[in-house]
Amino acid sequence: MPLDTRTGTASDPDHDELRRLEAGLDSLQAVPEPPRGAFRRTLDGVVPPILLLITLVAAWQAYIVIAKPRPDLIPGPFDVFGALVSAWSSERLQLAVLTSLERGGLGFLIAVAIGTPIGLLLAECRPVRRALGPLLSGLQVLPSVAWVPAAIIWFGLTDATVYFVVLMGAVPSIANGLVSGVDQIPPQLRRVGTVLGASRVQMATLVVLPAALPGYFSGLKQGWAFAWRSLMAAEIIAMGGTMGFGLGSMLQQSRELADLSGVLATILVILFVGILVELVVFAPIERRLLRRRGLMAAGLR
Structure with missing residues (x-):
């Protein structure tokens, strides 16, 4: 790292702190990983859920045989x-799955494009955070299904209604996740960026955003969960x-026909x-990200 000629040796403490921080991360990344093949890792990830599913289905069928409830x-x-x-x-199932995946995927990508700059702005500008932070948290708590009636009035029975509800459900989670990740950044990283002369834009894009990736990724996962739930509510x-x-339309049609088997089948597909x-x-x-940061225990890799 070049010496800052304007400050002489005044930046040495910053260099020492950075070295200690890097040494700590290196020691975390040096955790020995037991040799495990790809097939073994796949089995470890697939077998337990399958066994649980088989157990639940067997218990379900046993209840049907013993209790003999009404099939309807x-x-x-x-x-x-x-x-x-x-x-x-x-071919109703294929059509429903493809339609919902297309809507959910596109809506989620738009939410990422909107929520990421909003999150950075809130994290880096305290006045904006004080003004909009509570509103964003309130929007995250508000059930996205509450937006459906208003969206129908504004956009009619079109795809715009669905995308609007998805965005209102996903954007606050993504933005708040990024803010949470930024809040967990060690102050040494910001100080090093300042010493190296990084501008506010460079600090946000080259220092803050990469360092906040774990928290940001958690926000992305939560944002997808909210997007998928919001999509189902809007389609129903x-x-x-x-x-x-x-899939939401398929679920609602089964409900209107009093077809509980179809309702449960659609729920399982969702x-x-x-x-x-x-x-x-x-x-x-997530595994790759945490492994690179030295934040994943060897047994979970």
């Missing part, structure tokens, strides 16, 4: 599976017009898609 009130697992097969055969309530056929996105998209990125 408590259908058995084979009835629900039959509803899934029927929806797949008619807003039907007709130029609205496409999503749950499966949410878990799949978590395992395929977010979990690998």
